[in-house]
Amino acid sequence: MYIVFLMSLVSTVLILMGRRSLGVTATLITVITTAVMLYLDMTTKLQISL
């Protein structure tokens, strides 16, 4: 789980450093990873729901 937060932090730092393309890419990767985790949870391959 920490990996998506780490990616968010990396995206924030990249944007603040002025690396626009890398920042956008890192943010989209973060969102896609979140979506994949949600999909895995909904298909009960990753048990993170209560």
Add this chain to the structure above:
Amino acid sequence: MNLSRFAYQLNALALLIITLILAGAFAEQLYFGELPCPLCLLQRVGLMAAGLGFMLNLRFGLHPLHYGVTLIAALVGAATSARQVLLHIIPDGMGYGKVFFGLHLYTWSFVSFVSILFGVGVLLMISGSAHSSTPKLTRWIKLIVGLFLLVVFANLVSTLLECGLSECPSDPTKYLGLEKIRSWISGVKP
């Protein structure tokens, strides 16, 4: 004031609101000692990613690409919170966690994501096709961005302390990562 400048300031306001929501969730976690569930953590990531879209606008000027990032992040976040709402939608069910102004935090999260989607729609109408040049960050915007960075970092540390480097438990009751660090320091197995 031209519309482009107004839209820029609304982006700053949106980032501030997202930062305050994340800080509020964090304060609730620390004050009440209520650990966020994994789906709650994913919703926090969705909010952060939506905030990053606004931050891109503040850092590089208004652009449809940046709004697109926010829209996609808000959609994924809304799907995550909708999933949690549906998991607890049973009549007379207690739901998960504390109730805040009549709604659970995951329901507020869904409301937030839908508001972001609505807000970005309005911002796109205001911004139109005008792409502003790279703006100079004012003191206030630097402060908002700094607070956002701090909240993102605090969430990373909190998640590491809660779950460690492995998968988070579905109903967390203690800081597993923190316990592992304590046992590693003391040399006693948990």
